Amino acid sequence: MTQAPGLPAALAHPFSPAGRLDPYPAYDWLRGHRPVYRDPMTGLWLVTGYADCTALLKDPAFSAAAGQRERAREDDLPVSMLTTDGTGHARLRAPGALLLGPAALASVAGAIAADADALLDRAAARGRLEDAVEQLGAPLATAVLGRLFGLPEEQWDTLGALGRAVSLNLDPMAPPPVASLGRAAMGELTRYLDGHLDTAPPSPLARLAADPRLTRQEVLGVLGLAVVGGWQPLAESVGNALYWLLPRPEVRAALRGAGPEEAGTLMDELLRLEAPIPFTARVTVRAAELPGGRIPAGQRVLAVLAAANRDPAVFARPAELLPSRRPNPHLAFGAGPHFCLAARLVRETGALLLARIVRRFPAAALAGPGARWAPTLIPRRLTGLAVDLGAPAPVAARSAAVTGRA
Numbered sequence: 001m002t003q004a005p006g007l008p009a010a011l012a013h014p015f016s017p018a019g020r021l022d023p024y025p026a027y028d029w030l031r032g033h034r035p036v037y038r039d040p041m042t043g044l045w046l047v048t049g050y051a052d053c054t055a056l057l058k059d060p061a062f063s064a065a066a067g068q069r070e071r072a073r074e075d076d077l078p079v080s081m082l083t084t085d086g087t088g089h090a091r092l093r094a095p096g097a098l099l100l101g102p103a104a105l106a107s108v109a110g111a112i113a114a115d116a117d118a119l120l121d122r123a124a125a126r127g128r129l130e131d132a133v134e135q136l137g138a139p140l141a142t143a144v145l146g147r148l149f150g151l152p153e154e155q156w157d158t159l160g161a162l163g164r165a166v167s168l169n170l171d172p173m174a175p176p177p178v179a180s181l182g183r184a185a186m187g188e189l190t191r192y193l194d195g196h197l198d199t200a201p202p203s204p205l206a207r208l209a210a211d212p213r214l215t216r217q218e219v220l221g222v223l224g225l226a227v228v229g230g231w232q233p234l235a236e237s238v239g240n241a242l243y244w245l246l247p248r249p250e251v252r253a254a255l256r257g258a259g260p261e262e263a264g265t266l267m268d269e270l271l272r273l274e275a276p277i278p279f280t281a282r283v284t285v286r287a288a289e290l291p292g293g294r295i296p297a298g299q300r301v302l303a304v305l306a307a308a309n310r311d312p313a314v315f316a317r318p319a320e321l322l323p324s325r326r327p328n329p330h331l332a333f334g335a336g337p338h339f340c341l342a343a344r345l346v347r348e349t350g351a352l353l354l355a356r357i358v359r360r361f362p363a364a365a366l367a368g369p370g371a372r373w374a375p376t377l378i379p380r381r382l383t384g385l386a387v388d389l390g391a392p393a394p395v396a397a398r399s400a401a402v403t404g405r406a
């Protein structure tokens with residue numbers, strides 16, 4: 001493949017300070033002109049087309065294990081699903097379903113719905129959220145992990161603090177001092193979870209820990225990955241979703257009357273538009289042929305999920321929120337063997353929370369222009385997302401939220 005010219009000078013590089021806040025113009029150009037592009041600034045290959053990203057994520061020539069090792073080479077962290085490929089990966093993933101599969105989800109769904117209601121009770125007492133991610137998204141993410149792990153509520157503050165600390169590991173371009181803090185936090189999280197394994201009450205975690213297919217270290221690896229890969233993306237997905245949802249009265253109105261399936265369809269669309277994990281890393285273990293171009297062996301590659309999610313070849317009116325978009329084969333959860341094991345959990349939890357918010361607070365609106373995209377690369381996230389909740393609906397009008405319909 002001939003060397004690609006750089007991005008047009010008028011476009012901010014997606015990893016530059018301006019591009020981090022709004023990477024979509026550069027992604028659009030790359031997808032249209034160079035869907036498989038070797039970026040001279042970083043040496044990384046950026047894959048932005050939908051067909052190319054899906055092919056890449058399913059092709060064993062692109063190693064997730066090598067992709068992760070590349071960014072965490074000084075780690076001695078336990079192995080996990082994202083640090084393995086092929087049969088080693090499948091061996092870990094099958095028991096991982098004990099933690100995150102449908103039965104695990106069913107066992108905690110009622111408690112999570114009650115946790116969401118309790119968070120909204122607290123929000124109602126204040127009438128306003130100064131920061132919807134801090135006051136709703138983060139505590140909800142902690143509650144979800146707390147329920148899956150069977151942790152008593154008095155330990156949730158510790159879990160939330162650890163979740164926040166290990167999230168430093170998400171950003172692949174974090175400067176070395178930050179990366180080193182992230183690694184230290186990961187060690188602390190692993191020790192904390194290790195101390196909990198033998199005494200965990202009946203819970204998805206306890207079922208995983210009792211599974212004879214995994215060693216103790218492997219169990220800890222799966223749990224650690226759930227915290228690193230799950231806590232902050234789930235927390236931030238709430239902010240990203242509210243940012244798109246609240247300014248659209250017609251979408252809020254439709255969600256008020258929606259059942260779980262329609263609410264889930266909307267959640268998918270919100271995840272497509274603002275994927276909290278905008279890209280994921282791989283390394284080519286041999287030369288690979290994608291629809292949009294060839295990548296030699298030994299290259300570091302990013303599947304840019306956020307760019308693929310707005311590919312006009314797959315999604316009509318790709319930059320718009322179409323709440324009933326179906327099918328919606330977005331890549332916010334990845335694709336192929338590493339497809340997010342918690343996709344259903346995230347979709348259902350998000351749908352449940354959003355439906356409750358619009359039913360309980362029909363006039364909820366973004367408050368002021370304070371929300372800003374943070375300059376972090378992963379996750380894509382907002383800071384200062386203030387929400388004015390407005391007058392709560394009479395209890396009878398929101399009974400659907402209380403009975404847990406969506």
Ligand code: HEM
Pocket residue numbers: 064081082093096100225226227229230231233234237275276277280281331332333334335337338339340341342343345346
């Ligand atoms: C909005 C929230 C979330 C998003 C956008 C998301 C996205 C993703 C993506 C894109 C991948 C694939 C990574 C790759 O191919 O390199 C992935 C994998 C994974 N996610 Fe999620 N995730 C979310 C929440 C969660 C949560 C809450 C958990 C657990 C509690 C979780 C657990 C996992 C695991 C275990 C994997 C690895 C699966 C494997 O390698 O086989 N995720 N996630």
